[in-house]
Amino acid sequence: MRDQRGLTLVEVLAALAVVAVAAGAVAFGFSSSAKASRLRAGADWTVAVLRQAMRLSWTQQAPVQVQFRRGTMAVTVTVWDGARWTEVPDFFQRWLPGSAPPQGVAVSATSYPSDTLTITPAGLGLVSVEASAYMTEGEILLGLAGGGPTVTVTTLRDGNVRIF
16 A cells, blocks of 8 residues: 555645635725725715814804715815805815825715705804804715715714714
8 A cells, every 4th residue: 555645636625715715705804994994084084174164164254165076075165255155266275285085985965955064153143152163964975986885974063073
């Protein structure tokens, strides 16, 4: 009888199958984690935009509107000059320098009329002393290009912003 050493073809294939399943599980976990990270970055960027818009409103002592464009992360910021809404063309350079929305994340929906949130600073007689600003209550739903999980940014009347 010969002394045989080595692995049979069936043993090699079984080992390769185990390695392939483990690699697939790691890749799936990494993919899910990357998606969640992009969504969170989109939500954080949206919150930063809203907070800076509140700061602009307070600094100018004028109402500010933030309009979201569905299917993108494009945002238009306008300020009430007493007669009309005027776009703030340098909003991102001045109020969020070096900031850019994450790639692959877009506004799916909002609960605001015409997708526009309005912020009114305290001191215009429209807001209680306890709040720094009045903000349209509602939600901004962010999703990934191509579908998948979503995240919700919720704005409250008292100017608070929360991510769910």
